[in-house]
Amino acid sequence: MVTPRRAPDASISGTSPAFHIDTPLLESTSLSKSSGMRVFLKMDALQPAGSFKIRGVGYACTQYHHQGRKRFIAASGGNAGLAVAYAAKRLDTEAVIVVPKTTKSSAIFAIANEGAKVVVHGDTWFEAHVHALSLTTPEDAYIHPFDDPLLWQGHATIVDEIAATGLVPDAIVLAVGGGGLLSGVALGVARQHWNTTAIFGMETAGADCLARAMRAGHIVQMDAITSVATSLGASYACDNAFAISKQANFKSIVVPDEEAVNAGRQFLRQHRVAVEPACGAALAAVYSGHLEDYGFESVVVIVCGGVGIRIEDLV
Ligand SMILES: *Cc1c(COP(=O)(O)O)cnc(C)c1O
Numbered sequence: 446m447v448t449p450r451r452a453p454d455a456s457i458s459g460t461s462p463a464f465h466i467d468t469p470l471l472e473s474t475s476l477s478k479s480s481g482m483r484v485f486l487k488m489d490a491l492q493p494a495g496s497f498k499i500r501g502v503g504y505a506c507t508q509y510h511h512q513g514r515k516r517f518i519a520a521s522g523g524n525a526g527l528a529v530a531y532a533a534k535r536l537d538t539e540a541v542i543v544v545p546k547t548t549k550s551s552a553i554f555a556i557a558n559e560g561a562k563v564v565v566h567g568d569t570w571f572e573a574h575v576h577a578l579s580l581t582t583p584e585d586a587y588i589h590p591f592d593d594p595l596l597w598q599g600h601a602t603i604v605d606e607i608a609a610t611g612l613v614p615d616a617i618v619l620a621v622g623g624g625g626l627l628s629g630v631a632l633g634v635a636r637q638h639w640n641t642t643a644i645f646g647m648e649t650a651g652a653d654c655l656a657r658a659m660r661a662g663h664i665v666q667m668d669a670i671t672s673v674a675t676s677l678g679a680s681y682a683c684d685n686a687f688a689i690s691k692q693a694n695f696k697s698i699v700v701p702d703e704e705a706v707n708a709g710r711q712f713l714r715q716h717r718v719a720v721e722p723a724c725g726a727a728l729a730a731v732y733s734g735h736l737e738d739y740g741f742e743s744v745v746v747i748v749c750g751g752v753g754i755r756i757e758d759l760v
Contacts, residue, residue: 464503464532465492465599467606470745475715476731483743484731485612487603490720490750494531495524496676497600497749501629502528502588504599509586510536516585517541520570520577522548523676524751525590530559543577545569555752569670571680591625592683600629601636607745608637615741620727620749621646621655621697623679624686630747631689644689645696645736647726652677653699659690673702676723676751700729708732710759712748719759721751 468488476484489497502525506517515538519529522544533540540561544553546568557563566576581587589596607614617634621627627646634642648656651671658664664687670678682690689695702722709725711732712718720728727746730736736744
């Protein structure tokens with residue numbers, strides 16, 4: 446087992462401590478045995494607010510707070526909205542979270558429970574996003590769920606923490622929605638000069654905006670998200686993610702919903718942690734054997750987590 450230590454975090458400076466925690470990097474005995482390579486799990490399901498999002502959101506909110514912005518505005522009925530509410534409360538700053546009508550009442554409750562104001566608007570994330578932008582004055586900071594370099598700086602701490610354990614993985618596997626996590630991990634990998642580490646971006650069919658952009662040769666806007674992995678349901682991949690997708694070290698894999706859900710189910714059984722299908726998409730890379738032909742000795746799967754899951758949904 447690789448024991449995580451506190452990451453030095455040279456990139457993150459500022460007067461406030463980060464809101465995220467250094468998460469454990471655990472070797473999975475079961476996955477290592479079944480796959481024939483060492484499989485490490487970066488357990489961001491354990492983050493406060495339930496997902497990796499607090500890394501980037503916490504960093505971005507802290508920076509905007511230092512700049513004197515008076516209010517945070519976000520559009521997300523999911524983990525990004527909750528992370529903004531969580532950070533805003535701890536920065537003693539007002540937050541307005543615009544959520545689409547499809548948002549579950551449990552998610553609205555969780556966001557409001559952190560003290561944020563919830564505005565229900567639009568049928569899709571994109572409509573909520575457009576409305577949220579219209580509410581944003583120069584005094585406010587709009588906290589984008591995936592397309593902001595400040596966010597990527599925060600997400601990059603995942604790689605700093607892996608590096609601090611001494612492990613240099615052959616591959617890092619992660620889920621892709623709008624590509625914020627991908628942008629952060631690619632930044633971290635470049636910063637560590639891990640020139641031989643591959644990055645696998647996993648999407649589910651029906652929430653595969655990056656794979657579609659790669660096929661089309663330009664960013665595409667998806668009209669509808671048809672996957673159950675709603676946290677991957679960004680309607681487009683950001684420019685930076687599209688640029689990363691052209692790098693030689695990047696591979697895109699799209700899995701059907703069943704593979705993502707099954708991976709989440711097997712992960713619950715073996716590791717006793719419930720994660721969203723969005724995170725299951727990353728786990729499916731190993732559970733469904735998609736990495737078999739690469740001859741990797743070690744891979745890290747980012748267990749990105751997500752609060753939009755109940756045990757009852759999985760069992
Ligand atoms: C936001 C999110 C993703 C996708 O992240 P992007 O930065 O949008 O690519 C994946 N899984 C979970 C659980 C998320 O909350």
